[in-house]
Amino acid sequence: MTLIDNLALGFDTALSATTLFWCFVGVTLGTFIGVLPGVGALATVSMLLPLTFHLDPTTALVMLAGIYYGAQYGGSTASILLNLPGTPSAAVTCLDGYPMAKQGRAGVALAMTTFASFFGSCVAIVIIANFAAPLAEVALRFGPAEYFSMMVLGLLAAATLAQGSPFKGVAVVVIGLVLGLVGTDVNTGMQRFTFGIPDLFDGLNLVAVAMGLFGVSEVIANVGKVRAVSGDAGKITLRSLIPTRDDVRRSWFPMARGSGVGAFFGILPGTGSSIAAFMSYAVEKRVAKDPSRFGKGAIEGIMAPESANNSAAQSAFIPTLTLGIPGDAVMALMLGALMIHGIAPGPRVVVEHPQLFWGLIASFWIGNIMLVILNLPLVGIWVKMLQIPYRILYPSILLFICIGVYSINNNAFDVLQVVVFGLIGYGMMIMGFEPAPLLLGYILGPLMEEHLRRALLLSRGDMSVFLTRPISAGFLTATLLLLAFVTWSALRRRGQPSPAMVGG
Amino acid sequence: MRETRIDIRELLAGAFTIALGAAAVWIAQDYPFGQLRRMGPGYFPTSLGWLLVALGAAIFAGGFLRPGLQPRPEWRNMIAVLAGILAFALMVERFGLIAATAALVCITAAADRESSLRGTIILALCLIAMTVGIFVYGLGIPFRLWNWPA
Secondary structure, three states: OOHHHHHHHHHHHHOOHHHHHHHHHHHHHHHHHHHOOOOOHHHHHHHHOHHHHHOOHHHHHHHHHHHHHHHHHHHHHHHHHHOOOOOHHHOOHHHHHHHHHHOOOHHHHHHHHHHHHHHHHHHHHHHHHHHHHHHHHHHHOOOHHHHHHHHHHHHHHHHHHOOOOHHHHHHHHHHHHHHHOOEEOOOOOOEEOOOOOHHHOOOOOHHHHHHHHHHHHHHHHHOOOOOOOOHHHHOOOOHHHOOOHHHHHHHHHHHHHHHHHHHHHHHOOOOOHHHHHHHHHHHHHHHOOOHHHOOOOOOHHHHHHHHHHHHHHHHOHHHHHHHOOOOOHHHHHHHHHHHHOOOOOOOHHHHHOHHHHHHHHHHHHHHHHHHHHHHOOOHHHHHHHOOOOHHHHHHHHHHHHHHHHHHHHOOHHHHHHHHHHHHHHHHHHHOOOOOHHHHHHHHHHHHHHHHHHHHHHHOOOOOOHHHHOHHHHHHHHHHHHHHHHHHHHHHHHHHOOOHHHHHO | OOEEOOOHHHHHHHHHHHHHHHHHHHHHOOOOOEEOOEEOOOHHHHHHHHHHHHHHHHHHHHHHOOOEEOOOOOHHHHHHHHHHHHHHHHHOOOOOHHHHHHHHHHHHHOOOOOOOHHHHHHHHHHHHHHHHHHHHHHOOOOOOOOOOOO
16 A cells, blocks of 8 residues: 555544544643643543543544643643743743743744644654654564564663663663563463452553552642742733744744654654753754853744654654554553553554554644644633642542543552552652653563563573574664663763752 | 752662562562573563662662752642542442542642632532533443442
């Protein structure tokens, strides 16, 4: 089949009334929670995961994806108006977005970031449509050794490229791997780490783990801290949205560079939109003729990161769908959703479920157009959302978490798991762990064990199989290079005092 | 936040990691280990457990090498939020959805110092109406709404 045939199939699927409806629900909800500080895409996707069990897998995925990239659009709103990022990936947008708002240019900033988001998404969609299928074809030839090495690379990238200490990052991933092993061992039927509790024989509940780690711990950390915006900041007129000719002229190259940076980090397994946004801001500052304008309301400083985080959010689907390796924690949840629907993630998805794959891609385009319509004329409504006080919001969030988890199996034990993982998640936050990679480990744990077992069974216990097969050796070399880079940059940082310490 | 001579956060994180790793190794002792060419169910968890112990030791040691900030957990938030969810879990089957929702909202509201009794009760009533409307009548999820054990 050619690309045109595939896209035709995709649009055929995506333009059906049900899919359109759920796509709209997804992007609207995504924008909503993206705007609200203190509620992330991760928490929302996990909260709504149970609802999608009643839909068919394509529609479910279309909606969940809509939440994810919709949140990237909404995230910049709070950054610009409140200097408070609505989502972590919009944190960089505060640096120049908030100064623009103080200069009375909030409307321009909001309109231009919407455009940047759209641009970044379009670039990424073109890349997915052209490269995902060939990549899946290569991946079809992977054996267990290749898979195992690729997972090692992906998990280490997720663990070490996030902020903080590399040791802690790796520890979080390994904790996730162990948690993934809870339940019945597929090879021997043995119960592992179940403490004799029958509710654990099928493993920990993915949604309960995700909501406890991200939803509940986020709420605990935010109560009493998140402030609603008062009165005036909420006034945005349609006229104030129009940028000057100079704004537009300055925006093209940062947008193009941002989209490229975003696509790169999106495709790289284990890294996601936050890293992409930070990197693209750094790139702009380096190539700018006058770097001193940054931080004082330079339009380049909002265009690049906003196109980068959208481009990354979209292209993160490439490793997720073609290799079965999630790019970040939200993608891990998407894989979880696929598995719950009985679809084994991996390169076969593209071949065996073309309707799902191409339908999803087509829905990206439709969803992004919906988002532009939602964000430009309706920006005033989203700004009003910022006035909802957190003391009303957080009990509602917790209630939806409880009901969502309970309704999966009608089992109160699953809600108890939320309590336990809420405690663990908040504890990890206090101890300075970044909990997001845990979910990657949790999803990949059983797969990794399976591939390791199979690879060594085929080679009769010979460990060198991971080095003699060229693709596997390539992944392991990349892993080594990554570790060398991380060690090098950690050593370089040790030489200088860290910024937090200087201030204290 | 108070500055400390050694990084307490790292010491806690290291100890936590070591404890988890040791627990994994200890529990996995009961599972057949097997050999490289034919791994038993204990092989992978035991290896991961030892890896965690090693990583934890490295994190723990790093804590002595640099100053840090005293961690300040929000005890009040944590207890109120977790107790509210726990109440929901324990009550939803025995007392029904309405009572469990009321308990969740009232207990978690204690986390915010600014919340008032009146506001909390109004919020609880609104949320009960919403959840019953959306989840029970809208989506048809079979919840037991009200129950009083004899």
